[in-house]
Amino acid sequence: MTGTGPVGVGLIGAGNISDQYLTTLTALPDVRVLFVADLDEARAAAQAEKYGVPASGSPDQLLAVPEIEIVVNLTIPAVHADVSRAIIDAGKNVWSEKPLALDRDSGKALLEEAKRRGLRVACAPDTFLGTGLQTVRRLLDAGEIGTPLTALTLFESGGPERWHPSPAFFYARGGGPLFDMGPYYLTTLVQVFGPAKSVYALSSTSHQTRTVGSGPLAGQTISVEVPSFVGAMIEFESGASAQSIFSFQSHRPRVGVVEIAGSEGLIVAPDPNMFKGTVEIHSDGESRTVETEFEWVRGVGVLDLARAIRSGETERASGALAYHVLDIMSSIAESAEKGRPVPVASTVERPPALPEDWNPAEATL
Ligand SMILES: NC(=O)c1ccc[n+]([C@@H]2O[C@H](COP(=O)([O-])OP(=O)(O)OC[C@H]3O[C@@H](n4cnc5c(N)ncnc54)[C@H](O)[C@@H]3O)[C@@H](O)[C@H]2O)c1
Secondary structure, rough: OOOOEEEEEEEEEOOHHHHHHHHOOOOOOOEEEEEEEOOOOOHHHHHHHHHOOEEOOOHHHHHOOOOOEEEEEEEOEEEEEEHHHHHHHHOOEEEEEEOOOHHHHHHHHHHHHHHHOOOOEEEEEHHHOHHHHHHHHHHHHHHOOOOOEEEEEEEEOOOOHHOOOOOHHHHOOOOHHHHHHHHHHHHHEEEEEEEEEEEEEEEEOOOOOEEEOOOOOOOEEEEEOOOEEEEEOOOEEOOOEEEEEOOOOOOOEEEEEEEEEEOOOOEOOOOOOOOOEEEEEOOEEEEEEEEOOOOOOOHHHHHHHHHHHHHOOOOOHHHHHHHHHHHHHHHHHHHHHHHHOOEOOOOOOOOOOOOOOOOOOOOOO
16 A cells, blocks of 8 residues: 555646546546646646646656656557656556557566556556446356357447547557457456457458548548458457457448357447446346446546555556557457467456445545
């Protein structure tokens, strides 16, 4: 256990997703948001003002604030590892948006350096801490569908350039449907089946360029550097298997599909990019649904990290989990490139389920 009282938090990256984090984190009594930073300091200042955060400025100014214990890294994937490394070098714990890093080596180096300094690196997604996927987890643990054996996951969209005002990173290394959306689906599959053992995948690219569809950059051309379709088969250490499609080239959007089949039934999970939704249970020719609610959005993983720092326990959205997911994604990309199965070298333990009465709004520190 280290420190006492609410945990000081700073954010680096005041772009599109910072609204969700700031909405959650400024409402929770166990954390105090003290600083918003961005290369674009005017953007950081505007977000700080909007959410009543007392200070804003450059990343270096943020890293010099002694009361900040966790820095939330909401920059673009290409700089995630470098920004997280600077946070560790400043003696602070990291919450990173996904992916943890662009490749296994930089992800591993980050975790090793944090460990050496007695600091933590935790990573998105935290959607699996929502009531939707936690309900699925509890049903599975209670044996509702017997032994989980297979899964089907689908993320098929036309691509985020239609709605995101600066979408180039979605088509650069560290993006594409696999690295951008894969963390939600693969983190869920690891929750269900435990660690992955090997993968086999195929990929394709429908267009070499895309056009920005909204905002001040609308009409600009982006080059596509990564496959815009990936189809993967994943084998887990338990012997279970999953088939997953990740696509930014679909003309018939079908996203958020997660079906888990077991020896005695099948569960349809809510969208793993969401914190709540409908859970379907099918068994013995009968079906029922459970509606789940959750009042929070992105940021609850930062809260879990903050409480874990104080209690000495391991945070659920841990760096080890994020590294295993990065390893699975890297193995999938490699398999599609080489046309052969690729083993997944790392392993991880499933994070423990949250207690049913877990309440982010409670003041516990
Ligand atoms: N937009 C979404 O819906 C969404 C959802 C979930 C996760 N994410 C993830 O969140 C991250 C950020 O996404 P976004 O949509 O907010 O992107 P964005 O492009 O809107 O914002 C990124 C911000 O980071 C800043 N930045 C870039 N490099 C920096 C650096 N070295 N130091 C400091 N600031 C830097 C940019 O100036 C920009 O303000 C990505 O990893 C993305 O995958 C986004």
